[in-house]
Amino acid sequence: MTKRIDASTMRQWNKATVLHCIRSQSPISRIQLAEVTGLNKATISSLVDELLTEQYIVEVGFGDSNGGRKPILLEFNANAAFTVGIDVQISHVTTTLCNALEQVVWEHTVDMTVPGTEVKNMLLELLTLEAKRAIAAAPASPHGVLGVGIALPGMVSFENGYVYMLPNLGVTEWDVRTPLQARLQLPVFIDNDANCGAWASYRLHPEYQNLIYVSAGIGVGAGLVMEGKLYRGSRGVAGEFGHTTIVAMGIRCSCGNYGCWERYAAQDSLYRYLLENGVTEFSEGERDFVARVVQEANRGRRECARALTTLGQFLGVGVANIANTLNPDAIFLGGQLIQAESWLLPQLRVAMQIKSVEAVRHTPIHLAKVDSMAVGAAGIALSETLYPIRMGSDTPGTVGSTLRHR
Ligand SMILES: [Zn+2]
Numbered sequence: 001m002t003k004r005i006d007a008s009t010m011r012q013w014n015k016a017t018v019l020h021c022i023r024s025q026s027p028i029s030r031i032q033l034a035e036v037t038g039l040n041k042a043t044i045s046s047l048v049d050e051l052l053t054e055q056y057i058v059e060v061g062f063g064d065s066n067g068g069r070k071p072i073l074l075e076f077n078a079n080a081a082f083t084v085g086i087d088v089q090i091s092h093v094t095t096t097l098c099n100a101l102e103q104v105v106w107e108h109t110v111d112m113t114v115p116g117t118e119v120k121n122m123l124l125e126l127l128t129l130e131a132k133r134a135i136a137a138a139p140a141s142p143h144g145v146l147g148v149g150i151a152l153p154g155m156v157s158f159e160n161g162y163v164y165m166l167p168n169l170g171v172t173e174w175d176v177r178t179p180l181q182a183r184l185q186l187p188v189f190i191d192n193d194a195n196c197g198a199w200a201s202y203r204l205h206p207e208y209q210n211l212i213y214v215s216a217g218i219g220v221g222a223g224l225v226m227e228g229k230l231y232r233g234s235r236g237v238a239g240e241f242g243h244t245t246i247v248a249m250g251i252r253c254s255c256g257n258y259g260c261w262e263r264y265a266a267q268d269s270l271y272r273y274l275l276e277n278g279v280t281e282f283s284e285g286e287r288d289f290v291a292r293v294v295q296e297a298n299r300g301r302r303e304c305a306r307a308l309t310t311l312g313q314f315l316g317v318g319v320a321n322i323a324n325t326l327n328p329d330a331i332f333l334g335g336q337l338i339q340a341e342s343w344l345l346p347q348l349r350v351a352m353q354i355k356s357v358e359a360v361r362h363t364p365i366h367l368a369k370v371d372s373m374a375v376g377a378a379g380i381a382l383s384e385t386l387y388p389i390r391m392g393s394d395t396p397g398t399v400g401s402t403l404r405h406r
Contacts (some may be wrong), residue, residue, distance in 0.1 A: 029071035058261035113289025149377030196376030198223025273307035316351025334368035
């Protein structure tokens with residue numbers, strides 16, 4: 001069945017297309033816009049005038065001419081609007097303020113201690129405080145702060161703003177979005193932290209239309225960008241590779257299952273491997289735990305090197321499983337454990353050689369940027385609020401969602 005689209009909706013759709021086109025291809029002339037979008041020159045001219053009035057774009061000089069008048073070039077106004085992204089990890093919270101080109105203009109990290117009770121209240125207070133701090137740091141701009149994105153370490157529903165479970169924070173069944181929106185008086189979007197990392201990595205590397213972001217820290221998870229859209233699955237929890245079974249009848253996991261990948265490739269696994277090698281002086285809760293282990297291994301302490309190697313092997317097995325399953329263009333490694341990249345990446349590459357099928361064996365593995373989960377949260381908030389017209393899977397610039405119900 002064909003949907004009828006009224007003229008006003010079509011105009012908004014065309015305007016969003018033109019804006020996203022200018023955003024991704026600045027500087028660009030009106031003639032080039034007509035060629036790229038297929039819209040006629042009169043429509044382009046009228047839409048560009050509106051976008052200039054709204055200060056989403058600016059004129060920035062003249063381009064080359066083919067004999068006639070030189071065309072005026074248009075550029076996206078990076079400071080037209082801002083969004084906030086907050087990444088909640090178990091030990092700390094990172095907050096970014098990003099401009100409309102998803103560039104970080106302000107960033108702040110605070111340590112977090114998880115209390116025994118009232119975790120939801122503590123998180124709500126902290127998220128409110130950090131978001132307000134970022135909003136206050138926003139420079140004056142035509143459209144101000146459009147929204148707030150929150151990256152959470154666990155299973156959440158993006159569509160409903162609802163937390164199913166944050167296993168390592170002991171939080172289940174929580175409507176976090178409603179109270180946060182009421183407090184901030186702004187649209188709030190929540191997503192899985194690895195989804196946010198995947199989105200930020202994709203925005204930096206759009207040449208990888210199929211990209212997997214593996215977050216390895218206190219937990220292990222993955223975010224999936226498929227054909228340029230975030231893939232969230234039927235109920236929003238796609239990418240929970242950390243809770244796929246890697247050892248039948250293995251160690252019990254916080255999710256209730258046994259032998260999950262996360263129990264063999266996360267930060268506490270490193271602690272266990274150290275104990276198994278007779279190294280007892282570290283505490284996995286200490287702030288620079290991973291960095292200190294790496295330092296000892298680099299100094300030639302074999303027990304620490306062995307523990308890091310074992311961690312890398314288990315991380316690699318899971319990464320090879322993902323490559324075999326999804327055949328991505330590239331895999332990005334993020335999270336706290338990237339502090340040990342010099343020990344982990346070689347093991348990941350060996351595992352890819354041994355454990356993955358021939359066709360995916362040379363999938364590039366890159367390190368993600370340290371703040372990619374916070375930046376991705378801000379980017380998701382931006383794509384949902386900057387001309388967010390959802391008319392189908394080919395909507396320009398918006399994050400895809402297949403979610404229909406909780
Ligand atoms: Zn699990």
